[in-house]
Amino acid sequence: MDYNFSTFEKKWQQYWLENKLFASEADRSKPKFYCLDMFPYPSGSGLHVGHPEGYTATDIVCRYKRARGFNVLHPMGWDAFGLPAEQYAIQTGTHPAVTTKKNCNTFRRQIQSLGLSYDWDREINTTDPAYFKWTQWIFIRLYNTWFDTELQKGRPISELPIPETVKDGGVQDVQEYIASKRLAYYDNAQVWWCNHCKTVCANEEVLNDGSHEKCGTKEVERRFLKQWMLRIPHYAERLLQGLEGLDWPAGVKDMQRNWIGKSTGAEVDFVVEGLPEKLKVYTTRPDTLFGATYMVVSPEHGLVNELVTPENKDAVDEYIQAAALKSDLDRTELAKEKTGVFTGRYAINPLTGKKIPIWVADYVLMGYGTGAIMAVPAHDTRDFEFAKTFGLPVDCILDPGNAAGELREKIIAGDACWTEDGAYINSANPELGLDINGMSKQKGIETVINWLEKNNLGKATVNYKIRDWLFSRQRYWGEPFPIIHWEDGEVSVVADEDLPVELPETNKYQPGDSGESPLSNVPEWLEVVDENGRKGLRETNTMPQWAGSCWYYLRFIDPKNDEEPFSKAKENYWMPVDLYIGGAEHAVLHLLYSRFWHKVLFDLGIVSTDEPYQKLFNQGMILAFAYETASGSKVTSDMVEEKDGKYFHTQTGEELKQIVAKMSKSLKNVVNPDDVVEKYGADSLRLYEMFMGPLDATKPWTDTGVKGVYNFLKRVYSFFAEKENITDGTDDKETLKVLHQTIQKVTDDVEGLKFNTAISQMMIFTNHCYKKGKVSRETAETFLKVLAPFAPHISEELWVQYGNGPSVSQQAWPEVNEKFLEEDAFEYPVSFNGKMRYKFSLPLDMPVPDIEKAVHAHEMSKKWIEGKQIIKTIVVPGKIINVVVK
């Protein structure tokens, strides 16, 4: 019986589609399971083999869950706004919508060719006005929400209390006050600008090396532009706390915690000589205040002009200008050498009463804390470097004790820096009633904060690294903001009933050099007039690509609703997402943004859960083998030949080294899923993607590996399609045991997302069938039910060959019968001093003393016991026997 997958794979895909076998509706009588894939950006190059990895995993889980009686929601859609389609439009004049539609069609065809059990009636597209209408609707909700820090909760802007002092200032002041509290606001912001893409980008889109994540060029710089921002830091604590109850990889939680960057410390006010203003600093080490020997303000600090004395003005101005011209990249690249300049001004250390100089230096960032620090060079490495560079005093106030070893003397002398715990020295001022000498770090911090608060010089403070989210782009192909700027300065949102604000037709997609969006070139769209004849301009920025993916999981619940984003009853049934699988590259941004929006919607009573994604799993990257010469230069795969496990250049004959690298066109090692489906079938592709290794591991693709699973399916087909192999009788004990072990193992492994070992168990079962030659029809059908989630096409095909009606996908999952797994004897491995020497079968119910006797008397034991003394014998029933001899 030949395994001609191509004769039936298409047939079954069509059957599933036409009969809507995987469509689901909210149904309270059944338990629900919402299983979500991170939806793709439909690029022009089509699916790569990384996509089906996660999709197959969720598909197996969904098919399994259905068989277990769950009502499964398993949707797919397109995150289709984005730069490539727009770049293509600039080059060719093709409207991005046209390109997008074409790419979506390719993606849909490719995904459907893998037999994935999506409910295609729920397909969504972020670029569809019927979808982004609601993205705009949510933006309006963000705009009309403020965060009540007291309640730690977002509330409607109509509930915002306006202080009397603000009211006294008039309407303008009230409007400004309200604007300052909205979660979405419009402001002049220093932002990253990419000269290549002609748009701003978020901080997080600019990589460490100063290149833009999206285009890879280093043409990014700082600019001041009017921008939309979202106040995500208000939700920092909620976003941090919310992680606790989630079933997410620990690494992703760590990365989010890291990104939020909570730190606790204190704000301290320093008196400045000759100025009425105090200089406020933030420090996590208020305990080291006795050691503060100078202060630093960032070049952008608001007080710099007051601080600088006339004789130092030129030098400081020059420094500030130079710092402003430097990109952040330059600042960090030159991080090894600290720069700075003295303002000429002194502050007073509140504990020592000493005059300490105030410097300006760019190692202090304006965006964190108060933009000013107290410098404790003896106990902070950055301050230490700075102090050494500029010859500032280093006063040690913490004795490291023996922990520092030989370093200790240098530290105490101020010639080295110590940031760990120790015992304080020189840290007392009897006049002020403060003495922390001898205390440990923890105690010291508490004591100093208490003292500062009592004396009104400072207070305990919490700080977060997370910044406001830059939420606008100067591009065409994105969601328009539902915002109008009126000629009198008022900013208003478009009324809900006037949504969506659609994109205008244009043929000029090229953004301006100074930050104008292409939308500003379309006057008939841009200019509006209200009923009173007041003129206004629409917001010409568009939303970033993150916007559409922030809430798509909610739209899947009710994708065709044009009255509301989704029905509340349906949301209540399906949420939260029970399993969310996607790449680790979204560990921070997408998942954090999405959680933020969700929490706002939760606070406003629009969704019923505080968190959107209950369980998250990251599939690993699929890599490919690549080849390089001894000097490290890469060789494309078509120039490589293998001989006896070694690799050689086909032209030069040079021996090459096999390495593992990302698939890339330049290395010519990209694997196209279409080719694999064509050659080996969809079931083989699915099975191989799962068999390669653990789902979360990065692993290299090999064609021989695909052949391996293809061979397995071929064996399955030729055995189970051969009528002579299938009997009407019953099976022997051994076969039933392997069958039920297989049900057990596959069940456990699917629950644990360990598909590779599930497949290996199915291989063991198949090998067993070959050894037996014949199995009962009942056993064969049971096996097909187990195989079906992994290789659905072949399972359907064999299922009907047994005279069953379609479909195996609608059969209940088989139950394990423990009776077939029970054993009455166990073949014990017998060890002597921990080394296994022989095996010995004994009844499982044999008492331990009898086992010991039997082992000591065993023929094979003689050799190991002779001339030695038995110290003891360890028997773990059903596991192992170990005899300790001497």
Add this chain to the structure above:
RNA sequence: GCCCGAGUGGCGGAAUUGGUAGACGCGCUGGAUUCAAAAUCCAGUUCUGGCAACAGAGUGAGGGUUCGAUUCCCUCCUCGGGUACCA
């Protein structure tokens, strides 16, 4: 620098409340089938020594706990990911 994760045959990988290291697959070797090849089926395959029985070594390196360690603890090395003047 800091925070995660991972190092197991020729290769992908399996096994962890501490209990037979190398399941399953690839590759390789031998056999059957064939005029022959492909395909398929069967057997073998951690390394070293030995015809074999068997013995010794063995999960990145070194140390420790234990009757017993791939699994737990300490020190170190290598690789991958994240992050970096965040006071």
